[in-house]
Amino acid sequence: MAILQRFLLASVFVSCLVATCYGGVSFKSLHPTLTVTATHKEGVLKAGLDNITVTWALDPSAPAGTDASYKTIKVKLCYAPVSQVDRGWRKTKDDLTKDKTCSHKIVAKPYIAGGAVATATWTVQRDVPTAKYFVRAYAHNASDMEVAYGQTTSTEKKTNLFDIEAVTGRHVSLDIASICFSAFSVVSLFGFFFLERRKTRIAEAK
Amino acid sequence: MADINGSMSANKFDLPVDSEHKAKTLKILSFKQPHMRSFHLAWISFFTCFISTFAAAPLVPIIRDNLNLTRSDIGNAGVASVSGSIASRLIMGVICDLIAPRYGCAFLNLLTAPVVFSVAFISSAQGYIAVRFMIGFSLATFVSCQYWTSVMFTSSIIGTVNGVAGGWGDMGGGVTQLLMPFLFHMITTYGGATPFTAWRIAFFIPGWLHIIIGVMVLALGQDFPDGNLGALQKSGDVAKDKFSKVLKHAVTNYRTWVFFLLYGFSMGVELCINNVIAEYFYDRFNLKLHTAGIIAATFGMANFAARPLGGYASDVASRKFGMRGRLWVLWIVQTLGGVFCIWLGRANSLSVAIASMILFSIGAQAACGATYGIIPFVSRRSLGLISGLTGAGGNFGGGLTQLIFFSTTRFSTASGLTYMGAMAVACTIPVAVVHFPQWGSMFLPPSKKGGGCTEESYYSSEWNEEERMKGLHHGSVKFAENSRSERGSRHEIAAAVTPPGYNSTPAHVV
Numbered sequence: 001m002a003i004l005q006r007f008l009l010a011s012v013f014v015s016c017l018v019a020t021c022y023g024g025v026s027f028k029s030l031h032p033t034l035t036v037t038a039t040h041k042e043g044v045l046k047a048g049l050d051n052i053t054v055t056w057a058l059d060p061s062a063p064a065g066t067d068a069s070y071k072t073i074k075v076k077l078c079y080a081p082v083s084q085v086d087r088g089w090r091k092t093k094d095d096l097t098k099d100k101t102c103s104h105k106i107v108a109k110p111y112i113a114g115g116a117v118a119t120a121t122w123t124v125q126r127d128v129p130t131a132k133y134f135v136r137a138y139a140h141n142a143s144d145m146e147v148a149y150g151q152t153t154s155t156e157k158k159t160n161l162f163d164i165e166a167v168t169g170r171h172v173s174l175d176i177a178s179i180c181f182s183a184f185s186v187v188s189l190f191g192f193f194f195l196e197r198r199k200t201r202i203a204e205a206k
Numbered sequence: 207m208a209d210i211n212g213s214m215s216a217n218k219f220d221l222p223v224d225s226e227h228k229a230k231t232l233k234i235l236s237f238k239q240p241h242m243r244s245f246h247l248a249w250i251s252f253f254t255c256f257i258s259t260f261a262a263a264p265l266v267p268i269i270r271d272n273l274n275l276t277r278s279d280i281g282n283a284g285v286a287s288v289s290g291s292i293a294s295r296l297i298m299g300v301i302c303d304l305i306a307p308r309y310g311c312a313f314l315n316l317l318t319a320p321v322v323f324s325v326a327f328i329s330s331a332q333g334y335i336a337v338r339f340m341i342g343f344s345l346a347t348f349v350s351c352q353y354w355t356s357v358m359f360t361s362s363i364i365g366t367v368n369g370v371a372g373g374w375g376d377m378g379g380g381v382t383q384l385l386m387p388f389l390f391h392m393i394t395t396y397g398g399a400t401p402f403t404a405w406r407i408a409f410f411i412p413g414w415l416h417i418i419i420g421v422m423v424l425a426l427g428q429d430f431p432d433g434n435l436g437a438l439q440k441s442g443d444v445a446k447d448k449f450s451k452v453l454k455h456a457v458t459n460y461r462t463w464v465f466f467l468l469y470g471f472s473m474g475v476e477l478c479i480n481n482v483i484a485e486y487f488y489d490r491f492n493l494k495l496h497t498a499g500i501i502a503a504t505f506g507m508a509n510f511a512a513r514p515l516g517g518y519a520s521d522v523a524s525r526k527f528g529m530r531g532r533l534w535v536l537w538i539v540q541t542l543g544g545v546f547c548i549w550l551g552r553a554n555s556l557s558v559a560i561a562s563m564i565l566f567s568i569g570a571q572a573a574c575g576a577t578y579g580i581i582p583f584v585s586r587r588s589l590g591l592i593s594g595l596t597g598a599g600g601n602f603g604g605g606l607t608q609l610i611f612f613s614t615t616r617f618s619t620a621s622g623l624t625y626m627g628a629m630a631v632a633c634t635i636p637v638a639v640v641h642f643p644q645w646g647s648m649f650l651p652p653s654k655k656g657g658g659c660t661e662e663s664y665y666s667s668e669w670n671e672e673e674r675m676k677g678l679h680h681g682s683v684k685f686a687e688n689s690r691s692e693r694g695s696r697h698e699i700a701a702a703v704t705p706p707g708y709n710s711t712p713a714h715v716v
Contacts, residue, residue, distance in 0.1 A: 185319040
């Protein structure tokens, strides 16, 4: 019996190592057991100005005990497929350590069992690019591995998408500084040129 | 300041000089007029231009989100950044031959500054590509840098001098991969700016560097060992040449075109790698962007020693074997560079990839240095234009390889690297056809027809009878005398005598 226990322990240990060798959790292995909603104003959202209110809860139809391992919920802003076209740095991959679909963190909160609906309000950050998005929440276990998820859109990620417009990054003060330094540069060049021409003309006249 | 009235004794110079008053040694830690000061101004101005041309590369992850760029936009901007200077290097070559390097260099730096500052206004992919294209024009300072050192330093050390100046300038491509992310980090952390504004502010620093170096070149620089061009032309020491002649002698010399091709596969490959290597390491080996940036910087920084090494190897080979040694050194290092590039593409582990990248960088950059150990000898009359054409070839090769191997999804970046290496090896073979009648080529000895060809006959052949009657070719004859070192040690005995009919020292010079 002791030998069997030790063998089981060893195989569990080895399989944990195998899991880390093979990279992260596979998205396909996760079940959509969370119900997630995102509410915001109508039309295009402006980064830095508008808010998104997200809610998440365990799906009432999920069997009991599903959420036993859930410790934290991480809610993220994810790119819709149309915004991933020709942009390899936003590619969707099954291995969640390599997946770049959901690069913007909205909020991370501890999971509260009991089926109550949790909410959070988030102002769209200033470094969010212009694109189409949806919201996804991952449930993490005690070792911070993803064990379940929920998202505001369908499996094909075509419905219920919203647009965010990024900040331009431009400022009037920056524009003015740019013009001033450029003018200085051009004036120095022509200033030197004419000064030297005058000097050689004076030397010639002598 | 050098006395322009004509009594120019060698004592006036801080370094030992030859009959053209070109320095015979390189004293790195000196900043004295005219040789060392020009050397430092030349390489620093070129370094600054490399910094701003590739400044966007490490910041692309931020810029692509700000401007909503696609993969093709990023690829096109990379190609644009090296294509602009194909034309500008040619124009700079002409300017150096006709107007002299100081103004060409300062002009370019002071006019690039406004373009760099204009990143404050960019709001679309088109604007981004246009600005990168225009900043890329500044890479023409390479030509003014190499021309300026070629007129300040003598033939026997020209490989080393051009290699150090070119290498330290090229290093800007590596330094920028560390500098820009550092500035961005400082501006966002301590300046409190948001990322999409911070990258624009970061560009102001290269902009200021352009202004500072441009003003310094005008205020502190000098065109030739004996003074500035305007003054020398008035005193009759330097002839005013015609563009059509300079062009003709550059374009009809077949060696120009061989080097145009060759440089495309040493410098061209290097430019291409500057644009793709960080992303390659990031994607293939799953590194953090920060780590990938450091590896990318290592490639560019190897220029500090690798390019001078190539120039130095060229000079050492020429002491024993003359020009033939220089040609062999070029072929060897450039082929090795190509071979290591093939290996880099095939490397499957991070340590092998880094090792092969370092060897590849040494090979390619030494080849760049070795090339410019030969260029000053191809022509004396059209030195600027040929320097410019070769430099343009480098950019052309860079844009071409980026377009063929790294802008499509037909093959992976790893395969692209392998094919590019193979193409580099194949395109280095033409160096075997470069033949100097007075010195030979890789496989042939010096020509024996007509009682042997001399340096004087080669360089004077660029001037016709009429021009020789006017004495316009004296500069070339002086250069020819000094270039006898390219015969190598075996032919030294015959070297000391100036052949009849080529009295190089005009009467009025002491």
